[in-house]
Amino acid sequence: MLKERGSVLLEALIAILIFSLGVLGVAGLQANSIKDSADAKYRAEAAFLANQLVSQMMVDQKNIASYAGEDGEGPAFKQKWFEQAQQLLPNAGATVQVNENACAAVVTVTLGWCSPEEKEKHGGCAINEDGILYLHQHSIVNRIATQAICEA
Numbered sequence: 001m002l003k004e005r006g007s008v009l010l011e012a013l014i015a016i017l018i019f020s021l022g023v024l025g026v027a028g029l030q031a032n033s034i035k036d037s038a039d040a041k042y043r044a045e046a047a048f049l050a051n052q053l054v055s056q057m058m059v060d061q062k063n064i065a066s067y068a069g070e071d072g073e074g075p076a077f078k079q080k081w082f083e084q085a086q087q088l089l090p091n092a093g094a095t096v097q098v099n100e101n102a103c104a105a106v107v108t109v110t111l112g113w114c115s116p117e118e119k120e121k122h123g124g125c126a127i128n129e130d131g132i133l134y135l136h137q138h139s140i141v142n143r144i145a146t147q148a149i150c151e152a
Helices: 007-059 061-067 076-088 116-122 147-151
Strands: 093-101 104-113 136-145
Touching (some): 007 061, 007 076, 007 104, 007 136, 061 093, 076 093
Antiparallel strands (some): 093 104, 104 136
16 A cells, blocks of 8 residues: 555656646747748748839830849849848848840849848858858749840
8 A cells, every 4th residue: 555655646747747748849839830930921022022123124124234233233223122122031132133135134033031040050141152142042033025125
């Protein structure tokens, strides 16, 4: 009879341990969910911004070549657009390439960003020989038919 004393207490302690491990697991899943939600938000913002710039380039076909360059270089709209990108994406950078050919221009808009935590962890956004290679990138390639090129 004396050997069984405390067994209920031991069972309760084991149950509390198992419950605590479950709560820790759920907390870890919640933290990952919040991080993934922020990543999805940044990707959606990057897609919106890239499409916004390409749409403006379609409207401003005569000056399409002036949009080429990095970050805010180029027309006033692109400068305002890049300021908006910096507000919406952490540590944002942008590159626009314009390749003109017969009656069309192939436009590539690339937006890059890295979170403050990633920047601190890696000592900054990664840099390659072509310039800045961000940890996250979104690129859009679009072919814009331009009358200005055909008329020239």
